[in-house]
Every structure is written in C-alpha cells, then in structure tokens.
Amino acid sequence: MLSCHPYPNMSIFPPGSTIGILGGGQLARMLCMEAKRMGYRTLVWTGGLEAPAMALCDEVIEQPFDDPKAIVHFVSQADVATAEFENIPRSTLEAVAAGVPLHPSPDAIATCANREQEKTFLRKQQIPCAPFWIVTNAEELKHAMRALAGPGVLKTSAFGYDGKGQLKIQGNENPEDIWQQFQAPRAILEGFISFKTELSVMIARNGNGEIRCFDPVENFHRHHMLDMTIAPAAIADAVRSRAIEIATRIANAFQYVGIMGVEFFLNPDDSLLVNEMAPRPHNSGHHTIDACETSQFEQQLRAVCGLPLGSTALLCPAVMLNLLGDMWPAIDQSPDWSMLLSDPSAALHLYGKKRAIERRKMGHATFLGSNALQRAKSLKENLLASGRP
Ligand code: AMP
Numbered sequence: 001m002l003s004c005h006p007y008p009n010m011s012i013f014p015p016g017s018t019i020g021i022l023g024g025g026q027l028a029r030m031l032c033m034e035a036k037r038m039g040y041r042t043l044v045w046t047g048g049l050e051a052p053a054m055a056l057c058d059e060v061i062e063q064p065f066d067d068p069k070a071i072v073h074f075v076s077q078a079d080v081a082t083a084e085f086e087n088i089p090r091s092t093l094e095a096v097a098a099g100v101p102l103h104p105s106p107d108a109i110a111t112c113a114n115r116e117q118e119k120t121f122l123r124k125q126q127i128p129c130a131p132f133w134i135v136t137n138a139e140e141l142k143h144a145m146r147a148l149a150g151p152g153v154l155k156t157s158a159f160g161y162d163g164k165g166q167l168k169i170q171g172n173e174n175p176e177d178i179w180q181q182f183q184a185p186r187a188i189l190e191g192f193i194s195f196k197t198e199l200s201v202m203i204a205r206n207g208n209g210e211i212r213c214f215d216p217v218e219n220f221h222r223h224h225m226l227d228m229t230i231a232p233a234a235i236a237d238a239v240r241s242r243a244i245e246i247a248t249r250i251a252n253a254f255q256y257v258g259i260m261g262v263e264f265f266l267n268p269d270d271s272l273l274v275n276e277m278a279p280r281p282h283n284s285g286h287h288t289i290d291a292c293e294t295s296q297f298e299q300q301l302r303a304v305c306g307l308p309l310g311s312t313a314l315l316c317p318a319v320m321l322n323l324l325g326d327m328w329p330a331i332d333q334s335p336d337w338s339m340l341l342s343d344p345s346a347a348l349h350l351y352g353k354k355r356a357i358e359r360r361k362m363g364h365a366t367f368l369g370s371n372a373l374q375r376a377k378s379l380k381e382n383l384l385a386s387g388r389p
Pocket residue numbers: 130153160161162163164190191192193194198221224263275276
C-alpha cells in the first residue's frame with residue numbers, strides 16, 4: 001500500500017503512532033495538543049520540574065537527558081522522535097537516532113544549539129550573517145576586537161537563548177577584563193548590527209524534500225525576549241522572497257526534516273542577515289495556531305511523521321503578544337483576563353505554569369484582524385499596569 005502514498009521514499013507514521021518528544025516545555029505541550037487532535041500518542045522526556053507538556057502527553061519520562069535507562073525506554077516506546085529544544089547532549093541525540101527515526105537530525109539540532117557551529121555553518125554555506133570571530137581566551141578576544149574595530153556582542157557558544165549569555169561591548173574596553181567577567185569557555189564576538197527590524201520565517205521540510213514556508217513575520221523584543229510578533233511583516237516583496245529563499249537554502253543544506261525558525265536582521269538597505277536558527281517550532285510562529293490554515297505544531301507533526309505538509313496560508317493579519325511573568329500581579333496570582341476574553345477575535349493561550357517568575361513565558365495572546373496591533377498594545381499596557389511594580 002505504500003506505493004499509493006504520495007511520498008513513497010519517506011517513512012510514514014500514521015495516526016496511532018507514538019511521537020517521542022525530547023523536552024517538555026510549552027512547545028512540546030502545543031505539539032501534544034495537535035498530536036492528540038490527530039490521533040497520535042505522545043511520550044515526553046523532560047529533565048525539568050513542572051514541565052508544561054506533562055499534563056497533555058500520554059506518557060512522561062522525568063530523567064536527566066544523559067540517563068542511559070531513560071534513553072532505552074524512550075527508544076523502545078517511541079515510533080518516531082523529535083525535539084522541542086536544542087540543548088540536549090549530542091551523545092543522547094545520537095543514541096536516540098540509532099534506535100528510532102529522529103527528526104530533525106542530531107547534526108541539525110546540535111549545529112543550531114551552538115552559536116559557533118551555527119555561524120560556521122552559515123559562513124560555509126555563504127549565507128549572510130553578522131561578522132563574527134571565535135574566541136576562546138582574552139588574547140583571541142583582543143584580536144577579534146581589533147579586527148571588529150567597533151561595537152559588538154559577545155555571545156557564549158553554548159546554552160545561549162533569549163539574550164542569555166550575551167554582553168554588548170563598545171569596542172574600547174580592556175579585553176582581559178571582559179573575558180574575565182564573561183566566564184565562558186568559548187564564545188563568538190559578533191559585530192553589532194544597527195538593524196531596521198527583526199524578521200523570522202518558519203519553514204517545514206519533509207523527508208521527500210517538500211518545503212513549505214509560513215509568511216515572514218516581524219518581531220519586537222522586550223528584556224531581550226520576544227514581546228510581539230506581527231504577521232505578515234510589512235516588508236517589500238523582494239525581502240519576503242529573499243528571506244524564504246535563504247530559509248530554503250538552510251533547510252536543504254541540512255537535508256532537514258521537521259520545522260525550523262530562521263531569525264533575521266533586516267538592514268536599513270533591505271539586505272538580510274541571519275541571526276540564528278531554531279531547529280523546532282518557535283515563539284514567533286505561535287500566531288499560526290489561530291491565524292493559519294495549518295499551525296506550526298501540526299506542520300512539525302506532519303513533517304516528522306512523513307505526512308504531506310499542510311497549507312501555510314495566513315488567513316488574516318495577526319499579532320502575537322507574549323505573556324511574561326511580570327504581567328502577573330503576584331507570583332501566584334493570575335491577571336484579570338476579562339479585557340482579552342471580551343475581544344471576539346483574540347485567543348488566550350496559557351501554558352499551565354504555576355509560578356509567574358518575572359521573565360518566564362507564561363502564555364501568549366493572539367489578536368486577529370486589521371487593528372490587531374492596537375488591541376495587542378492595549379492589552380499589554382493594561383497587563384503591565386496591573387502587573388508587578
Ligand atoms: P539572540 O539570543 O542571539 O537571538 O539575541 C537576542 C536579541 O539580541 C536579538 O533578537 C537582537 O534583538 C539582539 N541581538 C543579538 N545579536 C545582535 C547583534 N549582533 N547586533 C544587534 N543586536 C543583536
């Protein structure tokens with residue numbers, strides 16, 4: 001019967017199969033919801049406490065990601081596997097991939113998890129990104145600062161996200177002092193980019209090489225974390241096409257299977273630089289749940305399970321507002337949602353996290369329609385005014 005399938009070269013995991021998910025955060029939670037809707041089972045492996053996906057999955061493994069017994073159990077129970085975050089030991093990724101199809105591949109996940117490898121990959125593929133230098137000691141930092149000759153951002157090679165592990169430098173500081181203060185074994189020094197705005201593209205590719213991109217979106221940050229996403233981005237057609245072309249080149253270079261977020265800086269002259277890639281669903285793709293024909297999570301499931309990819313059509317303009325912990329009046333007190341809930345074209349998504357720590361992503365809200373931005377901004381002001389002082 002496989003020959004009747006549109007993709008005879010791809011392994012197919014039909015509804016009823018078990019999807020193993022490395023990571024148990026909100027991205028895994030939202031994938032579990034789509035999986036449940038489409039008749040799949042989910043096995044979530046989480047190392048952390050209070051993992052948002054635990055309430056939604058069929059089975060959970062609560063063990064560190066290097067636990068050998070957990071690897072054996074995960075592989076024996078899952079039919080196919082994916083990851084919701086990239087900071088998983090490479091040895092675990094390899095061991096999982098040896099026992100069960102893992103999409104995306106360990107190579108793609110590990111490359112995106114490490115800024116040094118990620119930037120080196122981009123350079124090798126001749127994909128434009130900020131100028132960068134690999135730095136492993138104060139002497140190398142001194143040379144890099146001299147070569148850069150201006151402001152830059154020093155970023156840890158590993159475990160960096162949401163602006164963590166980053167230090168803005170002016171360029172005239174003492175490299176010895178900076179390196180001592182930075183306290184990372186390896187880093188990259190990147191040129192500071194005076195961008196016009198930030199964009200991202202969610203791209204999905206399946207095992208047959210079929211590719212679908214969601215429309216590029218525009219992203220705004222607060223405290224170095226995503227604050228709002230506007231879909232579609234107000235950009236020239238040529239920029240839109242170029243962003244999609246670059247994302248496609250990246251996905252093809254990895255022979256990628258799954259969903260990936262590609263983040264860009266848009267320069268004042270409309271040229272694009274890739275900032276980073278996320279080998280999984282991305283916060284800037286959350287609007288797709290309410291605003292697109294297929295959500296980024298369903299698309300992840302389709303790509304990973306060898307199904308035809310869904311339509312990425314944006315059904316109407318949308319704005320996604322991240323709901324961070326500082327919008328909660330107190331750590332254990334939920335905001336008043338009446339303003340949001342009385343908006344007929346807004347959707348509330350909460351991740352079930354009990355403690356509203358200040359910069360924690362507690363949920364998001366999606367506003368649909370042409371005046372979505374104005375309504376999102378009003379809600380944000382309202383929540384921040386009644387949030388933590
Ligand atoms: P990242 O964790 O690398 O995505 O960085 C978080 C945010 O910091 C980005 O979305 C940008 O707003 C800012 N940023 C990072 N790298 C640079 C850079 N080289 N130049 C200017 N801003 C940057």
